[in-house]
Structures are given as C-alpha cells and as structure tokens.
Amino acid sequence: MRKAAGACNVVLCDEQDENEEMGRDLAEGHVHALERQLALAKSALEDMRRAYLQLEDITQQLDSEVEDLQAQVPFIFALESLREACAWRDNHPRIPPLQSTL
Numbered sequence: 001m002r003k004a005a006g007a008c009n010v011v012l013c014d015e016q017d018e019n020e021e022m023g024r025d026l027a028e029g030h031v032h033a034l035e036r037q038l039a040l041a042k043s044a045l046e047d048m049r050r051a052y053l054q055l056e057d058i059t060q061q062l063d064s065e066v067e068d069l070q071a072q073v074p075f076i077f078a079l080e081s082l083r084e085a086c087a088w089r090d091n092h093p094r095i096p097p098l099q100s101t102l
Helices: 002-091
Strands: none
Touching: none
C-alpha cells in the first residue's frame, strides 16, 4: 500500500511539474503576445506623432498666410476707395482733375 501511495505521489509530482511547465509556457506566450501588441502600439504612436508634426507645420504655414492676407486688407480697401473716387470724378467732369506734383 505504501508503495502504491508512493507511486501515486510520484505521478502527482510529475503532473504538477508538467502543469507548472505548461503554466510557464502559457505565461511566456502571453508575455510575447503583449510584447507584440506593445510594439504595434509604439509604432502607431510614432505614426501619429509624425502626422501631428506635419499638421502643426501646415497650421503654422496657414497662420502665416492669413497674417499676410490680413495685412493686405487695408490696402485693398484703400485701392477700392481710390477707384471709386476716380470713377466719381470721371462721372462729374466739372471738377478739375488733380494736378500731379511730380
């Protein structure tokens, strides 16, 4: 009986060793899967950073263009006012034209 109990204990120990080994293998496989997911996430993050930097550059260029256009607006209004004044003068010939001082 003791021999049978001892044999059962040996079998149980072997099974426990196998279970522990399988557990380590599963855990290792899980770790590898997580490492792959982490690598993919890092790659996606780097892609997003590059895209963000490109968008930031485009935004700065657009801001610069808007500032340039806004600086031109007063000149455009002044030119339009001058054109209107010239058109009004041309339609009212009794007012003598301006003499150039140049």
